[in-house]
Amino acid sequence: MALRSSTRLGVAMFAPALIYIAAVVGLPLCLAFLYSVGDVRVGSVGYHFVGLDNFRSVLRSPTFRRSLANSFVFTIVTQLIVIVCANLLALALRDRFRGRGFVRFLVLLPWVAPISLGAIGWKWLLDSIYSVVNWVLVHLHLVRPFDAPMWLGEPRLAMASVILVHAWRMLPFSTVILLAGLTSIPKDIPEAAAVDGAGFWRSYFRIVLPMMTPIINVAVLFGVIFTFTDMTVVYILTRGGPYDSTQVLPSLAFFTGILGSDLSEGAAISVFLVPILAVIAILMLRVAQKAEVV
């Protein structure tokens, strides 16, 4: 049965997106699975199936286990910071005030600017020699010149630094989502609550926050995906150091697969992300659907 012309047009319009996703996402994903059960090196010319050997190998590596734990810490703490700050910013930016447009522009900048540029900027701010932060601390006589904090050199400070920089990067994204959610709440509901004597906090926690929950979930789930799969901040700021204390799975996969020449093991490390991300993606779709209904 011949397709109607509108159907053909629909298929034609949809095909580029489908091809794009298949080529840029589907194919690499399939290759990653294939590589993870093979013996592919950067210079190898054949393929041999090795079963789960690569997974056994990475599980024996303390660096992998540490990276797995770091990935969770990095993601969870970043998202906690982002959601709290995004809520505050969304509330602040909801009401009209002089210069609101400019402030919104500034808030959006970290998201709009390439992450590599932003991370390099932070690398200099936190540099061991030229850190502006340390310069201020030294000139305020809060620390001694040769004893300033090494933001990227102490394991805890380094983890805190990569988390804060990534939170800085993700904040605009979540703020915009929450701002959209906030402005969609009918004004008469909080106004009625105010007439009934509800103060700001009561109105916020009893009315605004529950109504915002689906949209917050969307922001969190997107944020989790973006954070779990990100290696730019870690790679530029610390390269996984000091001694792997900020190494996360994506950066370890890069170091092992590309720099270390073992594509299969790099793929096996990456594939560890898939079940976690799949669960998050399913959750995300369900929550998004729920938000749509709301």
Next chain:
Amino acid sequence: MSKTKAAGLSRRTFLKVTGAGVLAAAAGEGLLAGAARAQGKTLKIMQWSHFVPAYDTWFDGVFCKQWGQKHDTHVTVDHIAIGEVNARAAAEASARRGHDLFMFLSPPAAYEKLVIDHREVYEQVAKKHGKPIDLGHKSTYNPKTKKYFAFSDSYVPDPGNYRKDLWSQVGFPNGPDTFDDLRKGAKAIKDKLGNPCGLGLSQELDTNMAMRAVLWSFGGSVQDEHGRVVIRSPQTVEALKFVRALYRESETPEVFTWDPSSNNRGILAGRLSYVQNAISVTRTAEKENPEMSRQIQLVPALRGPVRRIASEHVMDCYVIWKFAENEEGAKQFLVDYIDAFREAFRASEFYNFPCFPSTVPDLKPLISNDPTASPPDKYKVLENVLAWATNIGYPGYASAAIDEAFNTFVIPTMFAKVARGDLSPEDGARAAEQELKRIFAKWE
């Protein structure tokens, strides 16, 4: 409706116009490429943006240009940052497309199956210039397969750089000569003047080199001559104890944060008392800070309890891919490049030392009297560099397993964990052994 059509383009017309445009552009590009091919051969080279810009100016603008004219070949040289080399190589290897000549900065043993046997190039060069130095041979040869997986034209020495003004104040006017001197002098400087020592403990190139120098000087090594993992040894434990003491007495946690340029910046900014690095430090000082240039002097690799030894800092390794479109041209280019190496040595401001020493017969007089250096014989300490410089993988060859261990920073991580006190020296050596055995097992 008609007004809309007249004012703009209909969707159908738009698609037709843009489609025709794309096809025309593609056809044009094909024609142009065809025309370029018809005019002569091409040779595509990929290498790093050299630390000394004058070298790239000479290489691209003089040598390649003249070589291209002589061989009726259009030579293109693409430069990338040092940190991008391995990722780019992986992309070319994966696509089986790319440049005819690709230059790595460390031995690329993992790519052996995708590159030609470079023996023919070595043999051609040897006819004129003799055998390559052992460092070049061991960095590019696989004794198991008897294949040269790369061709090395040069290496970069990795001496010590010390602040003469600081070291003079603590009784070492000529800088440290041994690791024991380093520990005593660096501690005295930090205690008296506040300046820390600058041996890195980070996941980066310079740390990789500096920590190997310590390890080897104390008698330890990653592998033996036969490629067996031997990291867990009393000698390694002693080396770990030394670095732990050096860190606690003379360094700060900044050494865990560094990238390859950090120690350069640290000593040039007047902060650090000693770093182990190529002559990039002193060359930068000569151009940007003449006063500091007078203070920063060089010492050879420091002597440890067992030997005086250090790794090369950078190993130039050219490979010709099996999928290179102009394999013969690439081979000829390498042979001719070695013929012209004296110019390369001078253009690199003595950064690149020859793997075929006869190509620069006057190397010693040249580096002993450099008018830009202060004093002019500053670089004289490098004249016996081959007495203490060795290859990654010492005392064995640079293998794929050594390459992965190098690029995943197993040795810097071991030293850093022990220096911080996260692991005891014995546990640090044990953990490194476990990781190295895992890596070596994969590449057997």
